[in-house]
Amino acid sequence: xxxxxxxxxxxxxxxxxxxxxxxxxxxxxxxxxxxxxxxxxxxxxxxxxxxxxxxxxxxxxxxxxxxxxxxxxxxxxxxxxxxxxxxxxxxxxxxxxxxxxxxxxxxxxxxxxxxxxxxxxxxxxxxxxxxxxxxxxxxxxxxxxxxxxxxxxxxxxxxxxxxxxxxxxxxxxxxxxxxxxxxxxxxxxxxxxxxxxxxxxxxxxxxxxxxxxxxxxxxxxxxxxxxxxxxxxxxxxxxx
Ligand SMILES: NC(=O)c1ccc[n+]([C@@H]2O[C@H](COP(=O)([O-])OP(=O)(O)OC[C@H]3O[C@@H](n4cnc5c(N)ncnc54)[C@H](OP(=O)(O)O)[C@@H]3O)[C@@H](O)[C@H]2O)c1
Numbered sequence: 001x002x003x004x005x006x007x008x009x010x011x012x013x014x015x016x017x018x019x020x021x022x023x024x025x026x027x028x029x030x031x032x033x034x035x036x037x038x039x040x041x042x043x044x045x046x047x048x049x050x051x052x053x054x055x056x057x058x059x060x061x062x063x064x065x066x067x068x069x070x071x072x073x074x075x076x077x078x079x080x081x082x083x084x085x086x087x088x089x090x091x092x093x094x095x096x097x098x099x100x101x102x103x104x105x106x107x108x109x110x111x112x113x114x115x116x117x118x119x120x121x122x123x124x125x126x127x128x129x130x131x132x133x134x135x136x137x138x139x140x141x142x143x144x145x146x147x148x149x150x151x152x153x154x155x156x157x158x159x160x161x162x163x164x165x166x167x168x169x170x171x172x173x174x175x176x177x178x179x180x181x182x183x184x185x186x187x188x189x190x191x192x193x194x195x196x197x198x199x200x201x202x203x204x205x206x207x208x209x210x211x212x213x214x215x216x217x218x219x220x221x222x223x224x225x226x227x228x229x230x231x232x233x234x235x236x237x238x239x240x
Contacts, residue, residue, distance in 0.1 A: 005073035010081035011036040014192025018208035056114025066121035080136040084110040092152040104154045111158035116165040131179045138184035145239035170228035181227040188233040
């Protein structure tokens with residue numbers, strides 16, 4: 001047993017919960033830390049897992065979580081599985097006339113600023129002498145080059161901003177942590193509350209456990225040369 005720990009942010013989400021379930025018995029980690037605004041349903045802390053409160057819109061909660069994480073071990077895997085596509089009164093915009101400043105701001109706060117602040121607090125805790133991976137879940141629709149359909153202005157733009165923030169962090173991180181990897185990942189279309197209103201569009205739909213398996217396999221296959229990239233659920237690079 002090592003003191004390496006794995007951190008999953010978005011523990012109450014469809015993909016985040018599946019990641020935590022998949023990591024529960026992974027002997028490479030002495031501890032699984034779950035971050036979310038509220039305690040996940042049926043969650044109890046034990047010798048191998050701890051839940052910590054973390055609100056992406058409240059930097060003090062992220063700083064406090066980082067302090068607790070530093071006391072538990074060395075985070076060699078961090079997956080940020082938080083995100084926002086729709087909320088009551090805030091559907092993805094189909095046209096420019098639907099743009100709303102408050103909704104755009106909220107999408108940027110949750111999808112770009114929040115994960116970047118988690119990187120700010122947790123990347124310095126990565127080990128300098130061995131491999132580590134920090135991954136934030138992005139979305140293929142955040143690719144500028146891949147945008148042929150249009151629509152979903154705020155979600156697309158906030159994920160594009162996330163990709164830039166994490167790529168920029170990867171460049172800085174490599175100077176002090178040459179074995180550290182810092183990436184964004186598209187998990188595919190996954191059956192969760194986030195995708196539920198848009199299901200049935202003909203795209204392949206993964207279950208959360210299947211998506212978690214894909215994500216963990218991609219992370220295991222990444223090395224320092226891959227840092228700063230944007231990858232799909234199958235590990236293939238996605239154009240910016
Ligand atoms: N599902 C898909 O088809 C799909 C496709 C492409 C990309 N993705 C990306 O994959 C990631 C996970 O998505 P999912 O499908 O698992 O979505 P989900 O089931 O809706 O989960 C979203 C998670 O984000 C958390 N969150 C939202 N706002 C937060 C805040 N202010 N502070 C802390 N946590 C906050 C939610 O917490 P609460 O429970 O507190 O609300 C929840 O844990 C997202 O980045 C999403 O954009 C998903």
